[in-house]
Amino acid sequence: MAEGEQMLEGFLCSICKTDLKTPHQLTKHFEEYHNDNPEILKTLKELYGKAKKKILKHEGSSEELVTLDTSLKYRESSLDFYYNDWEPQELGETRSYTRYFTEVRNVRLERYSAETNKLIIRLDKLLNELPSDPISRRVHEQSIVPWIDDKSVKLCPTCARSFHVARRKHHCRLCGAVMCHDCTMFLALGDARNMVNPTLVQDDSAISPTSTESRISGRFVRAGIGLSKLARSPSSGSLNSIISLVNDPSRSEQHFRLCVHCEELLRFREQLKERKLSKPIICQFYEKMRSYIDEANEHSVMYNKMCESLRKGETTYNLQDAQTLRVKIAKLAENIDLISKRISILGIKDVDNPPKGQTLKLQQMIRSAATTFLKEHLLNSKPLPTEEEYTAFKERRRKAIEDRIEHERQMEMEELQRERRREQQNREALISDFVIVSRNDQMILDKSQGWGPSSATPILASSMDPIIEQMNNLRAYIKQARDAHKYDEVATLETNLRELQSAYFAMNQGNSSDS
Amino acid sequence: MVVIMVTMASRSTAQRPNGSTQGKICQFKLVLLGESAVGKSSLVLRFVKGQFHEYQESTIGAAFLTQTVCLDDTTVKFEIWDTAGQERYHSLAPMYYRGAQAAIVVYDITNQDTFVRATTWVKELQRQASPNIVIALAGNKSDLGNKRVVEFDEAQTYADENGLLFMETSAKTAMNVNDIFLAIAKKLPKNEQTGSAGTSGQGRRLVEVEGQKTTTSNCCK
Numbered sequence: 001m002a003e004g005e006q007m008l009e010g011f012l013c014s015i016c017k018t019d020l021k022t023p024h025q026l027t028k029h030f031e032e033y034h035n036d037n038p039e040i041l042k043t044l045k046e047l048y049g050k051a052k053k054k055i056l057k058h059e060g061s062s063e064e065l066v067t068l069d070t071s072l073k074y075r076e077s078s079l080d081f082y083y084n085d086w087e088p089q090e091l092g093e094t095r096s097y098t099r100y101f102t103e104v105r106n107v108r109l110e111r112y113s114a115e116t117n118k119l120i121i122r123l124d125k126l127l128n129e130l131p132s133d134p135i136s137r138r139v140h141e142q143s144i145v146p147w148i149d150d151k152s153v154k155l156c157p158t159c160a161r162s163f164h165v166a167r168r169k170h171h172c173r174l175c176g177a178v179m180c181h182d183c184t185m186f187l188a189l190g191d192a193r194n195m196v197n198p199t200l201v202q203d204d205s206a207i208s209p210t211s212t213e214s215r216i217s218g219r220f221v222r223a224g225i226g227l228s229k230l231a232r233s234p235s236s237g238s239l240n241s242i243i244s245l246v247n248d249p250s251r252s253e254q255h256f257r258l259c260v261h262c263e264e265l266l267r268f269r270e271q272l273k274e275r276k277l278s279k280p281i282i283c284q285f286y287e288k289m290r291s292y293i294d295e296a297n298e299h300s301v302m303y304n305k306m307c308e309s310l311r312k313g314e315t316t317y318n319l320q321d322a323q324t325l326r327v328k329i330a331k332l333a334e335n336i337d338l339i340s341k342r343i344s345i346l347g348i349k350d351v352d353n354p355p356k357g358q359t360l361k362l363q364q365m366i367r368s369a370a371t372t373f374l375k376e377h378l379l380n381s382k383p384l385p386t387e388e389e390y391t392a393f394k395e396r397r398r399k400a401i402e403d404r405i406e407h408e409r410q411m412e413m414e415e416l417q418r419e420r421r422r423e424q425q426n427r428e429a430l431i432s433d434f435v436i437v438s439r440n441d442q443m444i445l446d447k448s449q450g451w452g453p454s455s456a457t458p459i460l461a462s463s464m465d466p467i468i469e470q471m472n473n474l475r476a477y478i479k480q481a482r483d484a485h486k487y488d489e490v491a492t493l494e495t496n497l498r499e500l501q502s503a504y505f506a507m508n509q510g511n512s513s514d515s
Numbered sequence: 516m517v518v519i520m521v522t523m524a525s526r527s528t529a530q531r532p533n534g535s536t537q538g539k540i541c542q543f544k545l546v547l548l549g550e551s552a553v554g555k556s557s558l559v560l561r562f563v564k565g566q567f568h569e570y571q572e573s574t575i576g577a578a579f580l581t582q583t584v585c586l587d588d589t590t591v592k593f594e595i596w597d598t599a600g601q602e603r604y605h606s607l608a609p610m611y612y613r614g615a616q617a618a619i620v621v622y623d624i625t626n627q628d629t630f631v632r633a634t635t636w637v638k639e640l641q642r643q644a645s646p647n648i649v650i651a652l653a654g655n656k657s658d659l660g661n662k663r664v665v666e667f668d669e670a671q672t673y674a675d676e677n678g679l680l681f682m683e684t685s686a687k688t689a690m691n692v693n694d695i696f697l698a699i700a701k702k703l704p705k706n707e708q709t710g711s712a713g714t715s716g717q718g719r720r721l722v723e724v725e726g727q728k729t730t731t732s733n734c735c736k
Contacts, residue, residue, distance in 0.1 A: 466604045470576030
């Protein structure tokens with residue numbers, strides 16, 4: 001490694017030092033070109049024979065010539081053993097990729113980063129306390145970036161054309177070099193501030209990725225774009241640029257004149273920045289789609305729950321609510337479908353650079369994943385019962401419940417009778433207990449059947465009652481919960497509202513019976 | 516009147532038709548009680564939305580909020596009833612603590628009266644709420660330590676004597692807010708969803724509600 005450059009490696013010819021890549025070629029080369037020395041050829045062949053033996057030999061049979069085939073078989077049969085067979089190997093030639101990397105990187109650093117940083121620092125200095133008065137502004141500019149003496153420049157260094165009255169000399173404000181008007185650009189002060197200011201890195205336009213390219217190039221205004229601009233811009237058109245500056249100070253405030261080289265560096269930096277910040281359009285589409293999918297997932301869980309409950313004839317959830325939710329899910333599904341379709345054909349119309357390879361594959365995969373999701377989760381969802389069906393379900397459930405109640409009551413009776421037989425002494429007490437209990441049951445049944453939610457409205461007159469207040473509260477909550485598709489909450493709140501209503505009713509009845 | 520209370524208790528604790536028992540989801544009814552302006556709503560707002568308002572409006576009636584907490588393999592959904600502390604709403608409170616599996620009784624550590632009120636709430640709960648209700652005592656406004664009137668030890672001793680969970684909380688700094696809810700969630704029984712339906716039903720097993728919705732203690736859904 002120490003004399004790295006001197007050291008040659010490979011299958012070298014010992015006479016002419018050429019690298020022959022393979023031993024076979026080396027021997028052939030020797031036979032052809034150095035045939036005059038058969039001794040060497042012989043030793044060479046011997047050398048390879050030995051090396052070959054050494055490589056292919058296995059323990060204790062160095063004399064024996066082992067063919068490649070058997071050695072291969074041997075290797076297959078016992079891999080460990082094969083490895084043990086090797087002598088400890090010396091470290092071969094190493095190559096430092098870091099050094100190679102730094103070499104490549106240094107060039108870039110010098111060419112781009114260091115140079116660009118210098119420009120940014122200068123731009124920052126230029127912008128700092130920039131005088132609005134054109135003359136002092138010029139002094140300010142020159143104090144930061146010394147201008148090249150324009151007498152020493154005969155031709156425009158970029159386009160190599162000579163300067164004359166119509167093609168005047170201009171100084172780049174960032175490197176001080178002299179260029180012709182066509183080889184300079186204008187950088188608006190506002191844009192310059194954005195470039196320098198680290199906090200203003202991301203602006204709204206970064207969100208619409210399509211315009212990125214055009215936006216960056218739009219920051220640099222081609223100096224010779226229009227005659228009017230040319231005539232009015234500070235140090236161009238007119239012979240006496242200072243006078244023109246005085247004449248049009250507002251103009252001079254808006255731009256810095258840069259040479260194309262500086263402009264290129266700055267633009268490159270902006271593009272890098274932009275690339276780091278802006279997400280590719282496909283990401284944005286995908287994120288949007290993901291959010292739809294998440295939302296749909298959440299809703300479909302709720303929907304399935306509601307649907308199942310409704311099909312059982314329960315009244316926990318509202319049929320209309322479920323229908324709204326279904327519509328909502330359908331809309332989400334539509335959106336997902338649309339957006340995934342858009343992803344799949346993203347860039348297809350771009351004739352010059354259509355998506356291909358992994359990009360295309362990714363796009364198609366996203367689309368197929370979305371369709372699979374739609375098929376599995378959203379399109380397969382059970383249909384809701386119609387109004388009539390729902391009524392039937394409810395009826396069936398009510399019957400089942402009645403049967404159950406009947407059954408339980410019978411069980412209770414039997415239990416009671418059994419107990420009655422067992423405990424003759426306590427019989428009376430038990431019966432009276434039971435009578436009370438069953439009477440309670442009956443009363444509740446009547447009351448709740450007679451009073452639905454709507455029947456509470458006429459009592460609203462005494463709105464000072466806390467219960468009334470709370471009922472109004474609950475109604476507002478229910479509306480909110482429903483808007484938020486929180487149907488579990490709707491159910492709880494509705495239950496509570498019913499509780500309040502029955503409590504209120506009972507209270508009123510109690511009062512009226514008292515009086 | 517008694518009849519109605521019993522009905523409501525079993526109704527509100529009744530098992531919700533959860534469709535299927537996907538994973539393990541527990542729903543718990545939790546009620547907040549305490550003197551007005553001790554920070555009940557702030558506590559809930561902090562727990563549910565992570566927000567804090569310096570000037571929280573006083574609650575009317577009872578506010579309803581839900582929050583889901585994941586605990587090991589179970590998902591605990593709190594249905595929180597944040598009651599108004601003002602005396603005129605006192606009559607509403609039983610409606611919300613009856614059938615509740617958990618209650619947080621809140622007092623303000625800078626106000627002795629609120630602590631006294633909290634102890635009466637605890638007594639009321641022990642008397643009238645479901646017997647296995649989990650009660651937590653929260654000494655709120657712990658960020659105002661320099662104005663403290665109720666000593667930590669005093670409250671802790673009281674809580675220990677009555678078997679309450681106890682923490683000093685601060686809705687403003689979020690201190691111990693999630694912790695107290697989490698402690699409650701841990702203490703609640705997870706195996707049966709309706710912690711207290713059977714007991715609060717006082718021996719009756721069936722209640723018919725509005726002719727359609729029936730709830731039983733050990734449900735058939």
